Amino acid sequence: MSCEPAAVEICDLRVDYGRFVAVNDVSLRVEAGEVCGLVGPNGAGKTSTFKVLATLLHPTYGEVRLSGHDLFEDPEMARRELGYMPDFAPVPSDLKAWEFLDMFAHAYGWRRGRWRRERVAECLEEVQLTEKREAWCRSLSRGQMQRLCLAKTLLHGPRVMILDEPASGMDPLSRRELRLTVQRLAARGVAVIVSSHILGELADMCTSLCVMQGGRVLASGPVEEVRLALGDTKRTLVVGVSGGDERKAAGMLEGLGGVEEVRCGDGEVVAGFSGGEEEQVGLLRELVAGGVRVRSLREETSSFEELLVRIAGATRDGHE
Amino acid sequence: MGMNERGDLKEVPGGLRPPAWWMLWANPVFLRYVRARLRASALGVSVLITVIVSAFSFLFMPLVFERVEEGKIKSFRELQQYVARNPRQLTEPVIQAVLQNPPRVQTPEMYQRMALLPLLVIQGVILFVLGTGQVAGGMTAEADEGMVDYQRLTPMRPVAKAMGYLFGLPVREYVMFAVTLPFSGMAIWRGGVAFADWGPVALVFATSVLLYHLTGLVAGTVLKNRRWSFLLAMGLVFLLYSLVPQGARFGLPFLRYVTLWPVAMEHAGMFPRDQVEAWRLASGHTPGAGVPFFGVSFSPLVFTLVVQGSLILTLFVMVWRKWRRAEAHLLSKPWAAVLFLWLHTLVIGNALPLVATDNLFPSSGFKRYIVRQMWRPRMDEAVVMCGFYGVLTMLMVVLIAIMITPTQDTQERGYRRAVKAGRRGAPVLADESSAFLWVVFMVVTGAVAWAWFTRALMGSPWFRSDPGWTAVVWFGVVLGVAALPFHALLETRGARWPFLVTVFGGVVPVLAALVVAAAARRETPVNAVWVAGASPVALAALAVEHVSAETGPVRAQRLHAAAGSSLRTWLPVQAALAVLPLVGLRRHWRRRRAGVIGGE
Numbered sequence: 001m002s003c004e005p006a007a008v009e010i011c012d013l014r015v016d017y018g019r020f021v022a023v024n025d026v027s028l029r030v031e032a033g034e035v036c037g038l039v040g041p042n043g044a045g046k047t048s049t050f051k052v053l054a055t056l057l058h059p060t061y062g063e064v065r066l067s068g069h070d071l072f073e074d075p076e077m078a079r080r081e082l083g084y085m086p087d088f089a090p091v092p093s094d095l096k097a098w099e100f101l102d103m104f105a106h107a108y109g110w111r112r113g114r115w116r117r118e119r120v121a122e123c124l125e126e127v128q129l130t131e132k133r134e135a136w137c138r139s140l141s142r143g144q145m146q147r148l149c150l151a152k153t154l155l156h157g158p159r160v161m162i163l164d165e166p167a168s169g170m171d172p173l174s175r176r177e178l179r180l181t182v183q184r185l186a187a188r189g190v191a192v193i194v195s196s197h198i199l200g201e202l203a204d205m206c207t208s209l210c211v212m213q214g215g216r217v218l219a220s221g222p223v224e225e226v227r228l229a230l231g232d233t234k235r236t237l238v239v240g241v242s243g244g245d246e247r248k249a250a251g252m253l254e255g256l257g258g259v260e261e262v263r264c265g266d267g268e269v270v271a272g273f274s275g276g277e278e279e280q281v282g283l284l285r286e287l288v289a290g291g292v293r294v295r296s297l298r299e300e301t302s303s304f305e306e307l308l309v310r311i312a313g314a315t316r317d318g319h320e
Numbered sequence: 321m322g323m324n325e326r327g328d329l330k331e332v333p334g335g336l337r338p339p340a341w342w343m344l345w346a347n348p349v350f351l352r353y354v355r356a357r358l359r360a361s362a363l364g365v366s367v368l369i370t371v372i373v374s375a376f377s378f379l380f381m382p383l384v385f386e387r388v389e390e391g392k393i394k395s396f397r398e399l400q401q402y403v404a405r406n407p408r409q410l411t412e413p414v415i416q417a418v419l420q421n422p423p424r425v426q427t428p429e430m431y432q433r434m435a436l437l438p439l440l441v442i443q444g445v446i447l448f449v450l451g452t453g454q455v456a457g458g459m460t461a462e463a464d465e466g467m468v469d470y471q472r473l474t475p476m477r478p479v480a481k482a483m484g485y486l487f488g489l490p491v492r493e494y495v496m497f498a499v500t501l502p503f504s505g506m507a508i509w510r511g512g513v514a515f516a517d518w519g520p521v522a523l524v525f526a527t528s529v530l531l532y533h534l535t536g537l538v539a540g541t542v543l544k545n546r547r548w549s550f551l552l553a554m555g556l557v558f559l560l561y562s563l564v565p566q567g568a569r570f571g572l573p574f575l576r577y578v579t580l581w582p583v584a585m586e587h588a589g590m591f592p593r594d595q596v597e598a599w600r601l602a603s604g605h606t607p608g609a610g611v612p613f614f615g616v617s618f619s620p621l622v623f624t625l626v627v628q629g630s631l632i633l634t635l636f637v638m639v640w641r642k643w644r645r646a647e648a649h650l651l652s653k654p655w656a657a658v659l660f661l662w663l664h665t666l667v668i669g670n671a672l673p674l675v676a677t678d679n680l681f682p683s684s685g686f687k688r689y690i691v692r693q694m695w696r697p698r699m700d701e702a703v704v705m706c707g708f709y710g711v712l713t714m715l716m717v718v719l720i721a722i723m724i725t726p727t728q729d730t731q732e733r734g735y736r737r738a739v740k741a742g743r744r745g746a747p748v749l750a751d752e753s754s755a756f757l758w759v760v761f762m763v764v765t766g767a768v769a770w771a772w773f774t775r776a777l778m779g780s781p782w783f784r785s786d787p788g789w790t791a792v793v794w795f796g797v798v799l800g801v802a803a804l805p806f807h808a809l810l811e812t813r814g815a816r817w818p819f820l821v822t823v824f825g826g827v828v829p830v831l832a833a834l835v836v837a838a839a840a841r842r843e844t845p846v847n848a849v850w851v852a853g854a855s856p857v858a859l860a861a862l863a864v865e866h867v868s869a870e871t872g873p874v875r876a877q878r879l880h881a882a883a884g885s886s887l888r889t890w891l892p893v894q895a896a897l898a899v900l901p902l903v904g905l906r907r908h909w910r911r912r913r914a915g916v917i918g919g920e
Contacts, residue, residue, distance in 0.1 A: 090466025
């Protein structure tokens with residue numbers, strides 16, 4: 001992996017906790033405008049990676065640059081570029097919502113006055129907490145605290161955002177809003193690295209994925225590339241047929257190359273398929289030529305959840 | 321949250337800069353606490369209580385003092401009248417003595433000054449006790465809530481963050497203190513106290529506050545439990561004000577200067593004359609005598625500022641290092657070594673000039689009450705002083721070793737980092753490198769400092785005994801036998817093992833010796849001395865046995881012999897036991913090297 005300037009560059013990152021290697025020679029590159037989902041089972045090394053990126057943890061070794069600033073040599077400059085939201089959002093019990101934001105706006109360099117007040121108001125509005133402006137932080141619900149912390153993360157207009165389980169505790173509506181916010185930040189050129197256990201969310205939000213397992217990166221890049229890199233080439237074909245042709249279609253498919261595990265019923269034939277686009281066209285032609293009345297043909301890929309469950313299972317089996 | 325519906329967030333202007341560290345009035349952390357701790361509801365009660373107590377002291381104390389003084393004068397006059405009526409009573413020596421010392425007539429200013437003492441106590445309670453507790457507990461609470469990590473993320477400098485917490489956490493206590501100032505100001509004005517008297521006291525009060533608050537901040541930064549950090553900070557303030565200055569009575573007079581009292585004794589015009597004279601007599605303070613430091617004499621103000629200033633600087637460096645990098649040690653190895661040398665320099669530089677002037681000895685206080693010519697220091701108290709210094713040196717080595725010894729994780733990480741960078745090991749000065757050589761350095765310099773002190777004390781005109789430089793070897797061995805295995809265990813096994821070994825090997829034998837001594841009743845506690853030798857801490861005191869002559873009463877000679885026997889029995893045992901952790905340390909280094917290079 002090259003180390004040319006990008007929004008986030010991680011080269012050979014390693015984090016040890018005693019004998020346990022939490023992050024093992026990880027390299028990753030996230031460009032401006034990219035939304036990168038960091039996924040993996042518990043203990044994969046996601047949070048350690050995030051903590052290093054957030055300058056909260058000094059790694060065993062490795063090089064990390066945020067917008068060209070070396071994280072360890074120039075942490076103050078890197079912090080100006082960085083917005084980090086931890087999985088459990090801390091808020092002080094003795095401040096009101098607007099005071100909490102005001103303190104951090106000030107700490108990031110917004111001088112006292114109208115600009116700072118407006119910025120705080122904007123960020124509160126952004127996370128739909130304007131009506132909670134005067135509420136004590138301790139009185140907010142978990143989801144509202146998460147949103148308040150997101151507002152805090154947006155205050156200084158970071159070029160890189162690191163969101164560790166940002167949607168935990170949020171209701172479905174807030175999650176949808178969060179997704180839109182992230183997408184729009186990315187559209188403006190902000191690099192976002194996000195982890196979530198709700199993988200469906202990541203699928204909708206991310207332009208790239210980094211799959212971690214046992215402290216290592218198994219695959220990273222655009223979503224489809226990652227799927228292929230993880231050996232997820234097997235797809236499911238669902239052929240809709242009319243007039244009770246299911247058995248006939250199933251019989252034909254079983255004899256074709258690249259097709260396996262054929263099942264039929266309810267006007268559909270479902271089969272595992274490992275061929276490419278050309279083979280798919282050929283398969284359709286064969287069915288039609290064989291007199292099967294094909295109503296529809298669609299392809300289904302395995303979900304992120306299935307993918308990760310498979311990775312986790314494979315690793316566990318490997319260990320056993 | 322949708323920006324489409326509500327409009328986009330505005331672009332952030334370039335050039336945002338966090339406030340500089342010295343702009344306390346614009347420090348976000350400081351202002352956060354101004355907001356949180358100065359809300360009218362909570363502040364009002366605190367201020368009200370402070371005003372009531374201060375006003376009471378201000379109004380009540382001068383009146384009480386005046387009544388007491390009037391009573392004294394009235395009683396004296398009554399005695400005069402009685403003696404005039406009964407001249408034969410004049411033959412009574414007590415009456416003669418009283419009549420020869422008539423009570424001085426106090427001026428109205430003196431009565432007003434009486435209010436300053438309780439006000440100073442109130443101010444001390446507010447800032448020293450409540451303020452320090454708030455700093456320690458508040459800092460731990462901040463870490464507990466996760467806010468410290470959030471503060472780390474901001475681009476403010478570590479110094480600015482440390483300053484914000486240092487002055488922000490006790491901001492309510494500062495306001496309560498400010499509320500007492502008008503009363504103090506009024507008492508100073510009405511009492512006619514010159515600036516030359518209250519100025520130095522106020523200055524040292526301020527540095528003492530800073531010192532104690534920084535102590536609290538360090539405690540709050542290190543500890544995880546807010547109750548423990550509050551208690552530790554309270555304990556430290558109590559130690560600094562009560563127990564530590566007692567070290568001055570055992571040959572370490574510089575310890576007195578961590579408190580306000582030497583300056584208050586020197587510039588005592590703030591307080592009523594009679595009270596000041598009584599305090600000076602009790603503490604042995606001679607106004608204008610200065611504080612000797614090797615060949616130079618400093619005023620108590622300057623010396624206090626130097627002592628407190630160096631401690632303030634060290635504590636601030638600790639806090640700064642923790643803000644710069646959470647996993648950093650409190651002190652770097654060179655700083656710790658310099659601190660160790662500096663503390664010994666303060667002890668020796670301040671103590672040795674006092675040997676000749678007799679102000680160093682615990683019993684010298686008695687000479688103020690008895691005829692001076694009858695007093696001379698005893699050999700056994702000099703031996704105790706040397707032992708006290710030895711134990712203190714051992715404690716300093718152990719405490720500093722705890723601060724600079726890396727955990728196994730840290731060492732291994734540093735070693736991996738070094739190997740990755742193509743080096744043979746972590747840099748010697750880095751936190752990740754072993755502290756072994758630094759502990760050896762402290763053992764050697766500590767032994768030299770102890771020997772210097774001991775030779776000067778024993779070789780003084782009081783005793784004219786030359787323990788010789790073999791004392792360095794004896795004490796060096798005792799110190800090494802205690803400190804090196806302690807460090808080796810710390811580096812190889814973590815904190816639990818050294819703690820258990822300290823309790824069972826260091827404290828239990830001393831406690832057992834105390835029981836044996838108590839059971840000895842009127843007998844000379846020879847067995848107790850022997851039992852105590854099982855503890856390295858006691859050995860540091862028993863090592864003094866080799867520097868004192870076998871003179872004095874029979875009881876002292878028997879104790880002397882017991883100390884020698886105990887030392888000769890236990891030191892070889894402890895030296896043999898000390899080899900095990902040291903061999904373990906060497907093995908640990910090898911294993912680490914093999915583990916990293918072998919790719920574990």
